[in-house]
Amino acid sequence: MVESILSYGLAMGAVYALMAVTYNVMFSTSRVFSFTAGALGMLGGVFGALFIGRLGLPSGVGFLLTLGCCALIGVVTEFVAVRPVLKSLDQHLYVLSTLALTLMIQQFTAIEWSTVPQPFPRVLPFDLFVRERFWMPVLACAVVVGGMEFLYRHSMVGRAFLAIAEDNFAARALGLPERGLRIGSYALAGMIGGLAGFTSGGILLAFFANVPTLNFYGFVPVALGGIGNNRGAVVAGLALGLFQQAANYLVGGVFASVAIFSVFIVALLAAPQGLFGAAPARRV
Amino acid sequence: MPISEAEPLLVVRGLVAGYGKLHVLGGIDLVVGKAELVAVLGPNGAGKSTLLGAIAGLVPRQAGSAHFAGRDLAGMGPKDTVRLGIGHVIQDHRVFTRLSVHENLLLAGYDLPRTAHRARIEEMYALFPEIAEKRNQPASALSGGQQQMLAVAQGVVRKPALLMLDEPSAGLSPVLVDRVLAVAAALRAEGCSVLLVEQAVQKALGWADRVLALAGGRIVLEAATGGPDLAQRLKNAYFGGSEAAA
Amino acid sequence: MAAEETIVSVAGGTGIGLVPLLRQVAPFAALFGLAALLPLTHNAYFGLVIGRAAVYWILVSGLNLVVGFAGQLALGWVALLTVGAYTTSVLAAGTALPAISPFLALGAAAAVGAVAGVVVGLPALRLRTFYFAMSTFGFATIVTQIALAWRSVTGGGIGVIGPVFGGPFGSTWGFYYFCLGGAVLATWLSGNVARSRFGRGLLAIRDAEVAAEASGVFKPGLLVLVFLFAGATAGVSGGLFASLQTYITPDAFTFDLSLLFFIAILIGGRGSILGPLLSTVLLTLLPEVAAPLVAWSTFLYAALLLVIVLAVPGGIANLLDFASRKPLETGRIIRPDVSALPVLLSGHAAERQLSFEGVTLAFGGVRAIDGLSFTVEPAAVHGLIGPNGSGKTTVLNVISGYYRPGEGSVRLGERELAPGAAHSRAAAGVGRTFQTPRIVGEASVLANVMIGGTTRGRGTFLEAVFSLPRHRREEAALRERALLALKAVGLEQLAQVRADRLQHSELRFLEIARALMPEPSLLLLDEPAAGLAPDEIALLGGLIIAISRAGVAVLLVEHHTDLVFGVCENITVLNLGRELTHGTPAEIVAHQDVIDAYLGS
Incomplete structure (x- = not known):
């Protein structure tokens, strides 16, 4: 049982952490939390099953195509649901526009793909100590978080992301190509979300209804770990995954859901900006 | 110094700018010649920062025109104006505190060839040794004055043809204010034009060729520095009373 | 809407x-x-x-x-x-x-x-x-x-x-x-x-x-x-x-x-x-x-x-x-009718003095207000001026309860205004306007002004749900009063228009009308002239004087010095959160420290 809790818990925790990073990357350049994060996660699984399973493409090709398609969906999000409402950010229309786009993606998938969970094909012909569906999300999470750190520290694009995230106005005044960087961050977020869905396909399967689950459980680490804090998101994500699995086994699913929800609400109420985030000063 | 109408670098005509329904600037005419240091004065709320923002393309231009080195700036955002050679150092030394000093300067030349830009950064370090010492520290470790130096260095590092400084003296000690303004003057000596927004009027008057006073989004006074009654005329411009009465 | x-x-x-x-x-x-x-x-x-x-x-x-x-x-x-x-x-x-x-x-x-x-x-x-x-x-x-x-x-x-x-x-x-x-x-x-x-x-x-x-x-x-x-x-x-x-x-x-x-x-x-x-x-x-x-x-x-x-x-x-x-008439002119003010402000609004006493407020070590004291007399206009970052709006925010001062107190008449508790201010007799007009764009001008009368309502939520007589009477009275306030500031013609169709200057006057609804003893004006044309500033000046004549203490934060010097009996000059000096407009203009503060020497 412990083994099962650990393997499922860590794998799901890594997926939640990846979803949180997806939220964060989009948020950093646009100050927008996009519901499409969950859709990207769901599509990672569906595209993977479509390319490798249904179309029979080699795993590597299917993987790259999945990332490419999800990056495209990320860019579409920016064009359709984010940029048009950025001017009036204070009206929070982004909540509605990204919700609408997400529902459209979800419903389209349900009709054109399948309304029942479809199996996700094996990616590699061998296992590394544990089955691939358990180690792949954890590896993906490690690679993404490490890669993001590298990007932020050692590339101009990464530094520009950090600059825009900290002070959008100053970054624009300095002549940074804010719009291009925003599109880039949405493409990147698309790939990260797609990666989460692809690597967790063995557990979550290729199923349109994964969207709300991924949206909610992916946002919990954002709330707990602090907005824009990827390391906090990983810690919170893994803890969430382990806690959820442990509670599932020990006391049953309803209690686990109620407990996670309670922690989420209490944490948000105690620190609406995330436990590791600073509250902005009030402006009158 | 006479206004070099022959070869103006920046020509602004009837500029109206603001946010939505609010017109902060109500029709500004302004000419800045090559290698001229023009100080823009005025009480706060007068529209000084909005003027710089509108020239840079950060604030929407609602009417009127702005030409820089013969190019119409219509439709251009800050990314384009920076590339044309307009450096804009905004208020409150808003450097990126999560990045190192060096990274802050690197970002200022985001699209420039790497090696040439590094050489320019070294020149900035020579100009401001205080920040050179802390080049690998996060900008949050700098004092307010050092952050202001970094912000000015960010604006200067691209060798702009026009440098716009928005209240570089705010929060600085008098010695530092002189340092910053001396840098501006040195740039002018090299042929760079400077548009300086200042509240420290006496300091600005000491370095500028010409002053403009803004009030209520309009230019209420335009004069060469060095006139004997300038202080009185400025006072009238701020506190009411006609210029003739001065 | x-x-x-x-x-x-x-x-x-x-x-x-x-x-x-x-x-x-x-x-x-x-x-x-x-x-x-x-x-x-x-x-x-x-x-x-x-x-x-x-x-x-x-x-x-x-x-x-x-x-x-x-x-x-x-x-x-x-x-x-x-x-x-x-x-x-x-x-x-x-x-x-x-x-x-x-x-x-x-x-x-x-x-x-x-x-x-x-x-x-x-x-x-x-x-x-x-x-x-x-x-x-x-x-x-x-x-x-x-x-x-x-x-x-x-x-x-x-x-x-x-x-x-x-x-x-x-x-x-x-x-x-x-x-x-x-x-x-x-x-x-x-x-x-x-x-x-x-x-x-x-x-x-x-x-x-x-x-x-x-x-x-x-x-x-x-x-x-x-x-x-x-x-x-x-x-x-x-x-x-x-x-x-x-x-x-x-x-x-x-x-x-x-x-x-x-x-x-x-x-x-x-x-x-x-x-x-x-x-x-x-x-x-x-x-x-x-x-x-x-x-x-x-x-x-x-x-x-x-x-x-x-x-x-x-x-x-x-x-x-x-x-x-339907297009609105262009070239509209705001015509305040100050004869409406005495009726509007005739009720129980007691004439009370504002005492701002020894207030200190720090934001993370920076003292935005540093031991500031001043008083605003009823039926007088008091100006608050000073260079950038001198703490003018912060003073207003302390009075309106958005900030809690570290030390000192704010009293209106005999009553101390509770620190914080911004929602208690209207009932306590404080009205205010904002640097950027804050309105409900999709509601009518009249509805926006009626928001200002919130504290005058006594009917409970249940009475409103079932539209009981007392509630209906109150609504009618509130509506009359809002129309009167609009008449006073000169926007009566626009009462039924969606507020987001108004010009910027009209929104400024709309905010004043809203602030007058609770019959305030003290009116706080935060840069009311910003973005106004010279002739509109003149109208504003007349309106401010008329409001103060009706017994209201007015505290005016403004950069348009001509307006400040034109309407204020007394002026406090702030610099770095402290009082630089205070006095009549004539004294202020002649005061070398003020000129230096503005001219930055």
Whole structure:
């Protein structure tokens, strides 16, 4: 049982952490939390099953195509649901526009793909100590978080992301190509979300209804770990995954859901900006 | 110094700018010649920062025109104006505190060839040794004055043809204010034009060729520095009373 | 929001002409009248569909106040439909307690729903937008899971039988009329709330929260009332829904249903009642009239939502708002009529002095205000000037309770103004305007001004819900008073116009009218002349003097020195949070320190 809790818990925790990073990357350049994060996660699984399973493409090709398609969906999000409402950010229309786009993606998938969970094909012909569906999300999470750190520290694009995230106005005044960087961050977020869905396909399967689950459980680490804090998101994500699995086994699913929800609400109420985030000063 | 109408670098005509329904600037005419240091004065709320923002393309231009080195700036955002050679150092030394000093300067030349830009950064370090010492520290470790130096260095590092400084003296000690303004003057000596927004009027008057006073989004006074009654005329411009009465 | 609807709703109560009243009620009467004739078709299928739309509308009418009026993105309101449905069914079926009459059970569902509404809504007091949406979404998931797990009561996955309402409502069409009656009642009740000071307070919370507080709107209290109301309507809706379904399992309460409610409001138009009603009917009918669309219905709702958000943010209500498409007269001139001021300010407003004593306020080590003292006499205008960052607006924010000073006190007359507690200021006699006008753009000018009169209302929320006489009298008086305030500042002609159609300068005068509504002893003006043309500044100056002559102490923060020197008896000059000097305008102009502070030497 412990083994099962650990393997499922860590794998799901890594997926939640990846979803949180997806939220964060989009948020950093646009100050927008996009519901499409969950859709990207769901599509990672569906595209993977479509390319490798249904179309029979080699795993590597299917993987790259999945990332490419999800990056495209990320860019579409920016064009359709984010940029048009950025001017009036204070009206929070982004909540509605990204919700609408997400529902459209979800419903389209349900009709054109399948309304029942479809199996996700094996990616590699061998296992590394544990089955691939358990180690792949954890590896993906490690690679993404490490890669993001590298990007932020050692590339101009990464530094520009950090600059825009900290002070959008100053970054624009300095002549940074804010719009291009925003599109880039949405493409990147698309790939990260797609990666989460692809690597967790063995557990979550290729199923349109994964969207709300991924949206909610992916946002919990954002709330707990602090907005824009990827390391906090990983810690919170893994803890969430382990806690959820442990509670599932020990006391049953309803209690686990109620407990996670309670922690989420209490944490948000105690620190609406995330436990590791600073509250902005009030402006009158 | 006479206004070099022959070869103006920046020509602004009837500029109206603001946010939505609010017109902060109500029709500004302004000419800045090559290698001229023009100080823009005025009480706060007068529209000084909005003027710089509108020239840079950060604030929407609602009417009127702005030409820089013969190019119409219509439709251009800050990314384009920076590339044309307009450096804009905004208020409150808003450097990126999560990045190192060096990274802050690197970002200022985001699209420039790497090696040439590094050489320019070294020149900035020579100009401001205080920040050179802390080049690998996060900008949050700098004092307010050092952050202001970094912000000015960010604006200067691209060798702009026009440098716009928005209240570089705010929060600085008098010695530092002189340092910053001396840098501006040195740039002018090299042929760079400077548009300086200042509240420290006496300091600005000491370095500028010409002053403009803004009030209520309009230019209420335009004069060469060095006139004997300038202080009185400025006072009238701020506190009411006609210029003739001065 | 449809301005017309707003105007009329604001004008509601007594003192409104018959024609506008008819125009307001006509669309609703036509809609419900048509629905009442439906049984003539003997088409039971249509009866079922329209009946369902009516049941949905009962929920949406309450949720509309939460989402459309208060702007709280309650995404998972289906949780309350679930609670209402199970409460009614379980009590009527007697699986947990002895069975009771379904009508009683429905009443119990309203009560349970009201409480649950507060539980689901409460996070809104701390959380905003996306966070709140996520929290309600979480509630929706939890409630379904509990319904599934609590087998002894809910029957788990097997479910429980829905209530059957007997008597005249036992037949298909009898029950149809029962639901339709509920929908009419819900429309009337939610409309009553919408056109009361509570409804205006909700709009103010949505679009101008800071101004709402300064006008005396107490957000937590108001939201709790509205969540109670919206929870109760959802509970009733759930009970009827269960009866309509005849048998309920947790599967019946899909998240898609929640989205239908939510999207119906936004497509209908925020701040409207007719719009969301129409779109609720539309969205319910859409999959029924075009059978191949059933699978695509959620997709279509979402696509509609996207189009509305991007292209028609006002929704259906905006499309129906013909009045706001007529061009306004250009070249309008603001004509303040100061003769209205003595009447407006004649009441019980005592003349009181403002004492700002030894106040210190630090933000992270920086002293924004550093031991500042000054007084503002009644019937006088006191100016507060100083260079950038000298702390002028911060002083206003301490007086209006947005900031708590570290030391010192602020007194108005004999009473100390409690530190913080911004919502208490209007009642304490402090009115204020803001650097950037804070208004509800989609509401009429008149409604915006009436927001300022929030503290004058004595009628309770229940009196407003049922539109009882005292409430109606108060509304009429408030309306008269708001028109008088508009006359005083010179915007009377624009009373019925949507506020977002006004020019910037008109909004500044509108804010003054709103600030005068509670009959303040002290008026705080934060850069009222910013963005005004010289002739408008002159009008403003005259208005400020007239207001002070009526006995009000006026504190003016302004950069236009000509205005300050023209209207102030006394001026305090701030520099770096401290008083540099104070005196009459003549003294200030001659004061070398002031000139130095401004000229920066």
